Amino acid sequence: xxxxxxxxxxxxxxxxxxxxxxxxxxxxxxxxxxxxxxxxxxxxxxxxxxxxxxxxxxxxxxxxxxxxxxxxxxxxxxxxxxxxxxxxxxxxxxxxxxxxxxxxxxxxxxxxxxxxxxxxxxxxxxxxxxxxxxxxxxxxxxxxxxxxxxxxxxxxxxxxxxxxxxxxxxxxxxxxxxxxxxxxxxxxxxxxxxxxxxxxxxxxxxxxxxxxxxxxxxxxxxxxxxxxxxxxxxxxxxxxxxxxxxxxxxxxxxxxxxxxxxxxxxxxxxxxxxxxxxxxxxxxxxxxxxxxxxxxxxxxxxxxxxxxxxxxxxxxxxxxxxxxxxxxxxxxxxxxxxxxxxxxxxxxxxxxxxxxx
Ligand code: ATP
Ligand code: MG
Numbered sequence: 001x002x003x004x005x006x007x008x009x010x011x012x013x014x015x016x017x018x019x020x021x022x023x024x025x026x027x028x029x030x031x032x033x034x035x036x037x038x039x040x041x042x043x044x045x046x047x048x049x050x051x052x053x054x055x056x057x058x059x060x061x062x063x064x065x066x067x068x069x070x071x072x073x074x075x076x077x078x079x080x081x082x083x084x085x086x087x088x089x090x091x092x093x094x095x096x097x098x099x100x101x102x103x104x105x106x107x108x109x110x111x112x113x114x115x116x117x118x119x120x121x122x123x124x125x126x127x128x129x130x131x132x133x134x135x136x137x138x139x140x141x142x143x144x145x146x147x148x149x150x151x152x153x154x155x156x157x158x159x160x161x162x163x164x165x166x167x168x169x170x171x172x173x174x175x176x177x178x179x180x181x182x183x184x185x186x187x188x189x190x191x192x193x194x195x196x197x198x199x200x201x202x203x204x205x206x207x208x209x210x211x212x213x214x215x216x217x218x219x220x221x222x223x224x225x226x227x228x229x230x231x232x233x234x235x236x237x238x239x240x241x242x243x244x245x246x247x248x249x250x251x252x253x254x255x256x257x258x259x260x261x262x263x264x265x266x267x268x269x270x271x272x273x274x275x276x277x278x279x280x281x282x283x284x285x286x287x288x289x290x291x292x293x294x295x296x297x298x299x300x301x302x303x304x305x306x307x308x309x310x311x312x313x314x315x316x317x318x319x320x321x322x323x324x325x326x327x328x329x330x331x332x333x334x335x336x337x338x339x340x341x342x343x344x345x346x347x348x349x350x351x352x353x354x355x356x357x
């Protein structure tokens with residue numbers, strides 16, 4: 001029987017609650033399915049590790065992860081450490097170290113969950129946002145000069161390479177092609193940013209020719225936010241830069257009902273390295289340690305993890321179990337207006353998985 005090696009990195013805040021919940025659900029699924037086994041290795045990296053060792057993860061941490069089949073990640077963020085240190089020291093280190101250049105963010109209104117869009121039927125909102133995850137606005141290029149002086153200046157250079165743009169566009173076109181509507185919206189800001197964004201537009205036109213069966217259009221990022229609210233049914237697959245898609249996918253998650261249910265995968269499409277799956281929310285210090293975190297975003301990330309491993313029927317079973325739980329108002333956590341706790345939702349999903357067989 002196939003045994004998959006999974007790295008569990010809970011990180012900080014509610015990551016320490018939702019990742020163990022995700023592991024519990026995956027283990028229940030493997031036990032119920034019987035077709036594969038999972039071997040988890042736990043890595044205690046994050047804010048506590050930083051205070052003990054002066055870094056968010058060990059220097060040879062990537063080597064420890066390299067042989068894994070996938071990574072389940074929680075969150076990086078600690079109130080006592082600057083956000084850019086926690087982010088660059090752990091999450092981005094893994095994303096960049098393993099060239100997980102495609103960040104994939106599905107959004108749907110799950111059964112039983114009310115989004116804020118009153119005129120939106122659930123079937124109107126079924127999107128996947130593909131975020132460029134290796135360069136662009138978050139390339140880390142820039143600097144500060146004359147710190148503390150009146151002439152202080154700072155830059156963050158948004159660096160986009162043709163190779164980087166082409167590979168994310170090709171990934172997005174391929175993903176759009178695999179979905180029933182075969183439709184892609186390429187988001188840029190090429191009216192105002194006249195170098196890299198114009199290159200995006202040119203690359204999109206060229207790559208579109210490779211996918212004649214995909215309907216595609218272009219949208220400016222500001223117009224895209226309005227379109228997501230006003231015409232959600234006009235959208236299917238979306239591709240955008242690192243920063244633009246970061247913002248659009250938080251909006252998407254909120255429109256689908258809660259940040260707490262949204263999943264994401266940091267994918268190396270070439271499968272040279274392990275890919276990493278995580279809820280899109282952060283460490284949420286306001287509710288940490290209280291058992292209030294909604295684990296659904298992590299569970300849905302586990303669905304993506306299973307799909308990535310090729311365990312599609314197990315992935316479908318887990319998604320069904322999640323949907324049957326979201327459809328039950330008594331199992332809604334506080335972010336969804338309910339009173340259920342992380343452990344209640346986790347137990348209910350496990351019970352549902354056991355009942356499927
Ligand atoms: P970070 O700095 O690590 O991004 P954050 O403090 O900005 O973390 P987020 O986790 O991004 O917080 O989310 C913002 C708010 O949304 C949280 O303060 C929390 O109240 C709520 N929230 C986020 N995720 C969840 C969840 N899984 N369950 C319940 N509430 C959540
Ligand atoms: Mg945040």
